[in-house]
Amino acid sequence: MLNIDLHCHSTISDGLLSPTQLVERAAMRGVKTLALTDHDDVAGLDEARRVANEKNITLINGVEISVSWRGRTLHILGLDIDLTYAPLIEGLLSIRHGRTERAHSIANELEKCGIHGSLEGAYAHVGERQLIGRTHFARFLVKHGHAKDVKSVFKKFLVKGKPGYVSHQWASLSDAVSWITDSGGRAVIAHPARYKLGKNSLDELLHEFRSLGGAGIEVITASHTPEQTLLFAQHAQRMDLLASCGSDYHGTGESYFDLGQLPDLPTGCTPVWHDWNASI
Numbered sequence: 001m002l003n004i005d006l007h008c009h010s011t012i013s014d015g016l017l018s019p020t021q022l023v024e025r026a027a028m029r030g031v032k033t034l035a036l037t038d039h040d041d042v043a044g045l046d047e048a049r050r051v052a053n054e055k056n057i058t059l060i061n062g063v064e065i066s067v068s069w070r071g072r073t074l075h076i077l078g079l080d081i082d083l084t085y086a087p088l089i090e091g092l093l094s095i096r097h098g099r100t101e102r103a104h105s106i107a108n109e110l111e112k113c114g115i116h117g118s119l120e121g122a123y124a125h126v127g128e129r130q131l132i133g134r135t136h137f138a139r140f141l142v143k144h145g146h147a148k149d150v151k152s153v154f155k156k157f158l159v160k161g162k163p164g165y166v167s168h169q170w171a172s173l174s175d176a177v178s179w180i181t182d183s184g185g186r187a188v189i190a191h192p193a194r195y196k197l198g199k200n201s202l203d204e205l206l207h208e209f210r211s212l213g214g215a216g217i218e219v220i221t222a223s224h225t226p227e228q229t230l231l232f233a234q235h236a237q238r239m240d241l242l243a244s245c246g247s248d249y250h251g252t253g254e255s256y257f258d259l260g261q262l263p264d265l266p267t268g269c270t271p272v273w274h275d276w277n278a279s280i
């Protein structure tokens with residue numbers, strides 16, 4: 001069985017382990033090929049690569065880009081991206097600026113519900129890159145007794161219709177796909193079942209994504225049920241999209257899957273790594 005994991009997070013975004021600790025954990029779990037895919041930032045990849053080289057792991061340059069599409073938020077993974085491609089790096093920087101602004105709005109919304117000090121409280125969980133997201137607010141809310149764990153926060157706060165929700169405009173799908181693709185990477189729709197798209201919207205998304213140059217979809221991911229895995233394997237084959245697999249690991253206690261040791265792709269899928277070099 002291939003031990004390959006193409007989706008995980010470090011303290012550069014909202015993971016709990018530093019890039020070094022993350023790669024060390026991947027090595028301990030026998031991962032041979034790892035993509036570090038922090039939200040909207042690639043700053044952990046140099047450190048991750050140094051440790052990966054020591055541990056004989058192939059490190060794939062990755063990122064998970066936040067996108068707005070028809071009023072919904074989608075996550076698009078960039079795999080094997082070029083870190084020197086300026087439009088990609090500038091695009092990510094502008095998304096991070098948007099995150100900072102959104103954090104102020106989230107804190108204002110929480111304030112209205114009597115939850116004080118959440119901006120400083122969330123920043124206490126943020127790494128040195130100062131990239132802030134809802135997970136950092138979630139950790140603050142858990143610490144202050146508003147929910148028992150991070151998963152429960154996302155049932156009571158920070159989502160549509162609940163305290164602390166703000167709508168936000170992320171990158172466009174076409175910008176995200178072209179930043180990735182034009183840098184020489186492959187764009188992959190992360191955790192496609194999470195968007196709860198109806199049949200028609202899903203079809204329209206897959207067609208639009210393909211026509212923009214999108215390469216694949218995640219088939220194996222922690223948030224898919226076995227039925228969803230099979231369903232998205234069929235969508236991948238039907239749409240001639242490559243299939244990817246990743247744990248979406250953020251840290252022990254906050255993730256359904258640990259790093260690596262993921263289920264195999266269903267038969268008939270073409271893996272996103274099918275033509276990567278032999279060492280992968």
Ligand code: AMP
Pocket residue numbers: 014039066132133134135150151154155250
């Ligand atoms: P953001 O990109 O700042 O809006 O935050 C999105 C992140 O919040 C995701 O990448 C997850 O890490 C986390 N998240 C969203 N929904 C959930 C959930 N239901 N349970 C746990 N974490 C979640």
Ligand code: MN
Pocket residue numbers: 009014039135250
């Ligand atoms: Mn996350």
Ligand code: MN
Pocket residue numbers: 064075190191
């Ligand atoms: Mn995601």
Ligand code: MN
Pocket residue numbers: 007008009064248
């Ligand atoms: Mn992720």
